[in-house]
Amino acid sequence: MTEPFSSLAVLRPATRLVHAGGSRTRFGETAEALFLTSGFVYESAEEAEATFRGEISRYQYSRFGNPTVAMLEERLAAIEGAEACRVTASGMAAVHAALVCGLQAGDRVVAARALFGSCHWIISALLPRFGIATEFVDGADIASWRAALAHPAALVLLETPSNPMLEVIDLSAVASLAHDAGAKVIVDNVFATPLLQRPLEWGADIVVYSCTKHIDGQGRVLGGAVLGARKWVEEVLQPYLRNTGPALSPFNAWLLLKGLETLSLRVEAGCRNAAKLADFLAERPEIAQVWYPARADHPQAALARAQMSDGGTIVTFSLKGGKGAAFAFMNGLRLIRISNNLGDAKSLVTHPATTTHSRLGAEERARLGIGDGAVRLSVGIEDAADLQDDLTRGLAAIAA
Numbered sequence: 001m002t003e004p005f006s007s008l009a010v011l012r013p014a015t016r017l018v019h020a021g022g023s024r025t026r027f028g029e030t031a032e033a034l035f036l037t038s039g040f041v042y043e044s045a046e047e048a049e050a051t052f053r054g055e056i057s058r059y060q061y062s063r064f065g066n067p068t069v070a071m072l073e074e075r076l077a078a079i080e081g082a083e084a085c086r087v088t089a090s091g092m093a094a095v096h097a098a099l100v101c102g103l104q105a106g107d108r109v110v111a112a113r114a115l116f117g118s119c120h121w122i123i124s125a126l127l128p129r130f131g132i133a134t135e136f137v138d139g140a141d142i143a144s145w146r147a148a149l150a151h152p153a154a155l156v157l158l159e160t161p162s163n164p165m166l167e168v169i170d171l172s173a174v175a176s177l178a179h180d181a182g183a184k185v186i187v188d189n190v191f192a193t194p195l196l197q198r199p200l201e202w203g204a205d206i207v208v209y210s211c212t213k214h215i216d217g218q219g220r221v222l223g224g225a226v227l228g229a230r231k232w233v234e235e236v237l238q239p240y241l242r243n244t245g246p247a248l249s250p251f252n253a254w255l256l257l258k259g260l261e262t263l264s265l266r267v268e269a270g271c272r273n274a275a276k277l278a279d280f281l282a283e284r285p286e287i288a289q290v291w292y293p294a295r296a297d298h299p300q301a302a303l304a305r306a307q308m309s310d311g312g313t314i315v316t317f318s319l320k321g322g323k324g325a326a327f328a329f330m331n332g333l334r335l336i337r338i339s340n341n342l343g344d345a346k347s348l349v350t351h352p353a354t355t356t357h358s359r360l361g362a363e364e365r366a367r368l369g370i371g372d373g374a375v376r377l378s379v380g381i382e383d384a385a386d387l388q389d390d391l392t393r394g395l396a397a398i399a400a
């Protein structure tokens with residue numbers, strides 16, 4: 001085992017997605033080997049003793065580490081430009097571990113208000129139960145960050161672009177305020193993917209992913225990843241993961257490795273389609289507003305252009321007719337299916353106000369700008385003309 005596929009120093013992202021972290025066994029297999037094993041055997045009682053004493057570094061148990069899982073971690077770290085990575089059984093396990101592993105009672109966490117539903121729950125409901133003070137800010141408003149970070153804090157959590165309104169947050173401005181307050185910055189980079197935005201280069205300390213989204217991108221498995229400095233990963237995150245057990249199955253790690261091989265092709269195709277569909281929707285009379293980070297009319301267009309290399313695969317828009325129009329539109333689609341997942345090869349549509357963001361309540365939704373007419377479209381890799389025909393079909397169903 002562990003003959004590296006290639007030396008990575010000079011490889012570009014699309015090549016790293018295919019080769020980084022690959023380790024061949026002595027059988028010389030082409031595809032990454034799947035080590036579907038929970039445990040590992042020792043040659044002697046002495047070897048087991050030395051391993052548990054930390055004198056020998058080797059695989060012991062798949063809750064601590066596994067060769068297939070390690071290949072995924074190395075590949076993700078190489079793409080992100082991070083020193084180290086650990087993967088988890090879901091995106092939420094990654095966010096939860098990244099937040100909780102270093103916190104203690106009395107600490108303070110500041111988060112952008114526009115967060116994925118379960119992340120919002122961890123900040124608003126879970127952490128306060130353990131004596132951790134939490135505060136939400138309006139992520140696009142630097143003055144609001146400045147006020148919250150005028151007091152010491154341990155962590156900052158934000159998502160950019162956010163779900164579902166695609167609000168863009170100034171990473172370097174927030175990172176600098178956070179660091180002055182003594183806080184590490186965690187960025188949930190799911191919507192941008194590791195290809196379109198590199199938060200570590202803008203000052204973030206920790207990046208988290210739901211690998212369920214674009215990294216698998218084919219609707220098969222859940223997974224999560226946490227990336228950051230080696231010292232923090234090994235000394236703070238790893239003991240938490242090892243002892244609490246949100247380990248990723250080696251089988252799912254293997255599927256995610258195969259997902260990464262086509263990530264750049266899928267993200268490029270999704271971005272190209274999303275840009276076309278956003279422009280198409282913006283011209284339609286049924287639509288009140290379109291949000292897409294690469295469009296000139298996005299509220300933070302200049303920031304999005306500076307921070308991201310493309311607009312991403314998600315387009316959000318609001319229908320003039322509110323919930324009734326949104327439901328008629330969605331029910332009128334034939335190719336694009338209704339699902340709360342995103343980042344898939346298949347285009348998917350959801351109505352955030354009644355599904356992913358229903359539990360926030362009307363007041364919080366209003367504060368986040370999630371109207372009853374808002375629809376989130378996750379754009380897949382189909383032919384853009386077929387997607388446009390389907391959107392036309394959905395829009396026609398509103399009038400009917």
Ligand SMILES: *Cc1c(COP(=O)(O)O)cnc(C)c1O
Binds near residue numbers: 093
């Ligand atoms: C999906 C998602 C998560 C949670 O990931 P799971 O894999 O579903 O647990 C967290 N953050 C964002 C932005 C997401 O889209």
